[in-house]
Amino acid sequence: MPAAALQSKPSRTQSTAQHPVLFDSPYEPVIKRPLPAGRPREWYVAHNRRLKAMRLAIALLDSGVYLPSQAHDATIHSTAEDIGMRPPSDTTCRMVRAFMRYSR
Template sequence: MPAAALKSKPLPTQSTAKRSVQLDLPCVPVAKRPLPAGRPREWYVTHNRRLKAMRLAIALLDSGVYMPNQARNEKIRSTAELIGVHPPSDTTCHMVRAFMRYNR
């Protein structure tokens, strides 16, 4: 057997766990599906409110607001304007803070 075949492979200089991630690429939106039919109206209202509150909570976290007490109604509403959604109600603002509290 040739001596070259018996040599051990050199160890990699970088770990394979460290991979470059490109964060500046725009997110690909998830395909929208129609909501299930036949539910009471209140279910749809609550569902859409949760989606909006989650979008706002994510936007606030991305902007550096990590604590629920930092997220006043004015801050949440200005963030809604930045991301292009209608200004949230007081109930939705409360839900945004609840999401932030839950995820701590």
């Protein structure tokens, strides 16, 4: 039997991401769908920025940073690095703090 056939598939609890992940989720990944066509470019930029800020806010909350005053730019940047995301801009950092402010 070839050696490739003997290798097991990764289980649901193992991370298959190429970047390090803070927490493995017991849930199935969300199926990504294409964004709607025909919108202005600014809409797509704002949409992707909101998604990135939300992912960062969730990761910060999971790591124990509960208040916007605790979420300094350096903390947000290091969290982005921990979850395998490109460093956020200053605008995205402000948006992360805004999400944390209104999550209470």
